[in-house]
Amino acid sequence: MQRALSVSRMSGNRSTFPEWYQAVVREAELAETSPVRGCMIIKPWGYGIWEELQRDLDRRIKETGHQNAYFPLFIPLSFFAKEAAHVEGFAKEMAVVTHHRLKALGGELVVDPDAALEEPLVVRPTSETIIGDAFQRWIKSYRDLPLLINQWANVVRWEMRTRLFLRTSEFLWQEGHTAHADVADARAETMRMLEVYRDFAETTLAMPVVAGEKPENERFPGAVATYSIEAMMQDGKALQAGTSHYLGQNFARAQNIRFQDAKGELEYCHTTSWGVSTRLIGGVVMTHGDDDGLRLPPAIAPRQVVICPILRDKPEDAEVLAYGESLAKALNGQTAFGERMRALLDTRAMRSADKRWDWVRRGAPIIVEAGPRDAASGQVVFLRRDALRDGDKVASQAMAQHAFIAEAPRILADIQSALYAEAKARLDDNIRSDIRSFEALADYFGAAADEDEGAPFRGWVRAPWSRPTGAALEAVDARLKGLKLSLRNIPLEQGGPGGDCLFTGAPAVEEVLIGRAY
């Protein structure tokens, strides 16, 4: 009997994709909703993924010369007032602390009206302002530059509509903040970190992305230029998986971040900021998950090999356990992805078959089932989560113990690249670049196509455009909105010149990526 997730993403009804996503998050025990609206409880397996991801990215951030620091959760309200576009962008989603005390009133705890703060504190939605305030004090001379800081933190944005990992009121992220002496250096930093994100997403998360510049209307509030990496989910929608911003001198002017150059003159710094968040975990689910649950890229799996002993309440159980322990120990002594391999002997008192499916749902890359016969013969029988089934059957393989121990790192690497290849093929096969008019675009994505029961998978469209700005761009955005579409980014890797603009009819200057988005 097959009992997979309660919801299959492959069922014909498109509306089941979000339900499938929620089912995976629940059944893989990644996270659950909390008593606090819009916030999530990240469970040990989900948090373990975050820790792996964090460790890998933290290394990359440090290798590019940045240092970690920590800034306060509370930001004085007045700090936000300094940069106009920044305020406007975040004003509607701020959580504000106005009081510092409660009092008992008629048996109930109420906010003490006599304990109002002189100045309200904002729970950080992002830290440009409070870090900029520190930069202003820390930077005196060109010799202090570049200043390269990163912070791992939680942030709060009062979202109207939330979904676990993809959009929650509170989430975890890293935010890099840097200050430079000139434009070129700051722009180079922006691109360097975009590239760090691209490589991290593709190498570590096995999640192929398109890196590019956001059109003007999608910029970070207060930025001069915003770049993103966009990943294609299994329903064809785009997920903005990371952003990197060149902030120009906007924040430096607003916060008086100045330095004395070699000629002794005072100049404003050029600053950047960049971040990725726990949203990436949602991206991994929607990139690699299948009808049996999550499939984790081995590089971020908290446990890369899980050994499920087949215990039968018989004397040979002890040998089976001993065999499992020695196998786990030998695997933990191996190296995979440049780190100690992470193997686990699952000794929980559960039926071994239930244990196996538990790890299948959680996405463990290699699941070993070790019974008395294996213990006696020195054999290892295992499943690869990336290729779980062979028709109706579970595709298990067998190897001699010593060979398995030696081969395990290579198998993990193989799983990592198989997951990447699958996702990369899906991305490449579903970017259309043959659409040459807005009508054709509307036809492809339009309402009529939505109603169509067997509607084909629709990914993204790469189209020539003339890079309109201001009101002309707003008009383009409005037309796209009618089709539930948005401009994702202008890929860094451009194709040929490609004709006239899809929207304005003017000669195109570049190609832009269009799609539905999370």
Add this chain to the structure above:
RNA sequence: CGGGGCGUAGCGCAGUCUGGUAGCGCAUCUGCUUUGGGAGCAGAGGGUCGCGUGUUCGAAUCACGCCGCCCCGACCA
């Protein structure tokens, strides 16, 4: 915040129209039997039916109000 849908055991649901004291499958626990592939049989535990007010002899069921969740908008990493 607008439009639609939904809140009944951990998960998935029936029961609601037509009020009569809560049920099914999976999961959990116990026992026996099984044992290399998501076990079988028998039994058990677990629910203020989202919350509140009202109608009624009696409310999961009817009325009103509120809250939450999901989908679609607006907003966004």
